[in-house]
Amino acid sequence: MSWWPFRKKPEAGPRAADAPPGDAASAAGQGPPLETEREAPAPVPEEEAVGALGLLTRGLRKTAAGLKQLLGLRRAIDEAFLAELEVKMYEADFGPDTVAALLDDVRAAWRAETLRESGQIAPFLQERLRAQLQAKDTQLVRAPSGPTVILVCGVNGTGKTTSIAKLARWLAARGDKVVLAAGDTFRAAATEQLQIWSRRIGLPLVTGGARSDPASVAYSACERALAEQADYLIVDTAGRLHTQANLMRELEKIRRVIAGRIPGAPHETLLVLDATTGQNAVNQADAFHRAVALTGLVMAKLDGTAKGGILVTLHNRFRIPVKFVGLGEKVEDIAEFSAERYVQALFA
Ligand code: GDP
Numbered sequence: 001m002s003w004w005p006f007r008k009k010p011e012a013g014p015r016a017a018d019a020p021p022g023d024a025a026s027a028a029g030q031g032p033p034l035e036t037e038r039e040a041p042a043p044v045p046e047e048e049a050v051g052a053l054g055l056l057t058r059g060l061r062k063t064a065a066g067l068k069q070l071l072g073l074r075r076a077i078d079e080a081f082l083a084e085l086e087v088k089m090y091e092a093d094f095g096p097d098t099v100a101a102l103l104d105d106v107r108a109a110w111r112a113e114t115l116r117e118s119g120q121i122a123p124f125l126q127e128r129l130r131a132q133l134q135a136k137d138t139q140l141v142r143a144p145s146g147p148t149v150i151l152v153c154g155v156n157g158t159g160k161t162t163s164i165a166k167l168a169r170w171l172a173a174r175g176d177k178v179v180l181a182a183g184d185t186f187r188a189a190a191t192e193q194l195q196i197w198s199r200r201i202g203l204p205l206v207t208g209g210a211r212s213d214p215a216s217v218a219y220s221a222c223e224r225a226l227a228e229q230a231d232y233l234i235v236d237t238a239g240r241l242h243t244q245a246n247l248m249r250e251l252e253k254i255r256r257v258i259a260g261r262i263p264g265a266p267h268e269t270l271l272v273l274d275a276t277t278g279q280n281a282v283n284q285a286d287a288f289h290r291a292v293a294l295t296g297l298v299m300a301k302l303d304g305t306a307k308g309g310i311l312v313t314l315h316n317r318f319r320i321p322v323k324f325v326g327l328g329e330k331v332e333d334i335a336e337f338s339a340e341r342y343v344q345a346l347f348a
Contacts, residue, residue, distance in 0.1 A: 052335040056345040059327030063092050063308030064348050075118045077110045093278055095313030122347040133339035138321045141267045147225040147233045149258055149265035153288055154272035156239035159300030163272045163326055165197035166334035168234055176231035181221030182207040183214040186238040214250055215257040222261040248291040272298045276305040285318055300326035
């Protein structure tokens with residue numbers, strides 16, 4: 001990846017079984033010092049933007065291919081064409097409301113003879129989608145002083161752990177000091193997986209014992225982040241089903257404890273969603289947002305789906321910005337969400 005300034009070769013996600021034997025958890029306060037394996041300086045923004053567009057274009061190619069099948073034909077626009085366009089947009093998971101609104105606009109422009117042939121559709125849709133998506137603030141929040149605390153939620157299997165590692169490494173690449181906290185104490189494998197990632201990316205991880213209270217891990221992690229003068233603390237949380245009341249209570253407790261130690265925290269509560277799951281992702285966003293007031297979404301596995309329009313559905317339905325997109329299994333396969341790059345990649 002040309003824009004990614006790391007020296008190490010990118011690797012796919014670790015499994016607990018990969019853990020080197022005898023490597024004890026970085027118990028609270030005993031992780032590697034923050035200065036270990038500091039990364040190269042942040043890339044210049046222009047190079048980064050070009051690289052992120054490349055990643056996004058690669059990640060969205062399945063979605064783009066579906067749209068291109070129709071839009072690349074240079075056909076005259078008529079009702080039959082509009083019906084096919086509607087199907088393609090449904091297939092790409094733009095969602096009924098967005099499809100209806102976009103189709104109305106296309107039809108009106110066709111009747112007004114502003115649009116005549118299929119080649120004009122992509123720029124027309126790009127402009128409308130850009131306008132919808134750009135209204136949201138997609139930048140990661142930064143606390144005015146002290147560590148910025150990011151709480152990461154998500155159902156098991158969505159790509160939560162991988163996304164945490166990607167985000168941590170992305171921040172470290174910009175020169176930020178990052179501390180990780182293994183708040184998913186319910187599953188031993190979750191902590192082990194995060195330990196492997198933390199070693200790979202050279203960032204400290206605060207863990208508790210098996211089945212320890214996630215809120216106490218979060219508290220220790222706040223102490224560690226403050227002591228180390230970290231810029232970011234990323235806290236993993238249990239990835240059980242969003243329908244479980246216990247989990248929601250647990251998240252609330254973690255939030256209270258974090259806020260008690262670092263005023264204003266958590267500054268971000270991100271939900272990781274699996275882009276390949278369609279309506280499930282919408283249901284999960286709904287349940288988590290009701291319970292914990294999400295500030296942003298991380299859309300993982302966008303590369304594995306032809307339904308990249310799900311992002312627009314979520315944007316319009318919940319008014320929660322997508323802040324990052326996951327575009328592959330490697331730790332560098334992440335891009336900050338940008339409406340401009342997204343609409344370009346969608347119709348690439
Ligand atoms: P968790 O259970 O939610 O923590 O999920 P993991 O982080 O363990 O990820 C589950 C699977 O999804 C793993 O095989 C990851 O490599 C894979 N994965 C995570 N993010 C992405 C992504 O953006 N793209 C692709 N293709 N796979 C991903």
